[in-house]
Amino acid sequence: MANELIKALALLKEKEWVDLTHTFGPESPHFSAFPAAEFSAMFTHDDGFLAQSFKFVGQYGTHLDAPIHFVRNTRYLDELDLKELVLPLVVIDKSKEAAENNDYALSVEDLLRFEEEHGHIEPGTFVALRTDWSKRWPDVEAFNNKDDDGHSHVPGWSLEALKVLFEERKIKAIGHETFDTDSSLDYRRNGSLISEYYVLEQDTYQVELLTNLDKVPATGAVIFNLVPKPEKASGFPVRSFAILP
Numbered sequence: 001m002a003n004e005l006i007k008a009l010a011l012l013k014e015k016e017w018v019d020l021t022h023t024f025g026p027e028s029p030h031f032s033a034f035p036a037a038e039f040s041a042m043f044t045h046d047d048g049f050l051a052q053s054f055k056f057v058g059q060y061g062t063h064l065d066a067p068i069h070f071v072r073n074t075r076y077l078d079e080l081d082l083k084e085l086v087l088p089l090v091v092i093d094k095s096k097e098a099a100e101n102n103d104y105a106l107s108v109e110d111l112l113r114f115e116e117e118h119g120h121i122e123p124g125t126f127v128a129l130r131t132d133w134s135k136r137w138p139d140v141e142a143f144n145n146k147d148d149d150g151h152s153h154v155p156g157w158s159l160e161a162l163k164v165l166f167e168e169r170k171i172k173a174i175g176h177e178t179f180d181t182d183s184s185l186d187y188r189r190n191g192s193l194i195s196e197y198y199v200l201e202q203d204t205y206q207v208e209l210l211t212n213l214d215k216v217p218a219t220g221a222v223i224f225n226l227v228p229k230p231e232k233a234s235g236f237p238v239r240s241f242a243i244l245p
Helices: 002-014 095-100 108-118 140-144 159-168 184-190 194-201
Strands: 017-019 038-043 051-055 063-065 086-093 126-130 173-176 206-208 221-226 235-237 239-243
Touching: 086 108, 108 159, 159 194, 184 194, 194 206
Parallel strands: 086 126, 126 173, 173 206
Antiparallel strands: 017 239, 038 051, 063 206, 063 235, 086 221, 221 239
16 A cells, blocks of 8 residues: 555656645735735844744735635634545636726636536535735735726625535535635625635635645646644645646
């Protein structure tokens, strides 16, 4: 068995690995209600070693939201099972649509067209929405994309599409390149992030602010979401990466 495991690792290392995670710092784009991160050196090599202090909200940079982030009496980050964090990856490309309409929201029709081309979305998968919004990083103004009235225009998922994915396709988790699950237009229409609440209400997680989805095929890859284990955390920066087929 051990020999088979080592062989499997050797096979994985022969494949292409794609980092899906932004490098973040105090100047990086972040949700407007949160303060900027603070990084400082507590000790330097002149003291004999380098040690740093990092202060940031859990939902900072590429990060994983646990169910408790929006839903009471659900799981914290440290309660997620390890095997939940490694999943088959499906990437739905709506980058062209998002470029033409910054308020674009993935629809049920989009899902059906995707399946016509790439096959049925299997249960237990991680589905990522590619909009190429990550290419705006680290330009804060471009990432927020506000109009003259101060309203952001950022793409996202429709609630209807998410319901098909979770209730009919039985997927496990989702990810996207933006701050939120909902498009900014849907957020203004609904007065709340109803799609984000819905996802976390499924007792699962999502990964926000992904990058490099343009380097991953529509199907066949595997996503790893490596995250620290702080006690009773609602979310934390994550190191997400994909291994290509």
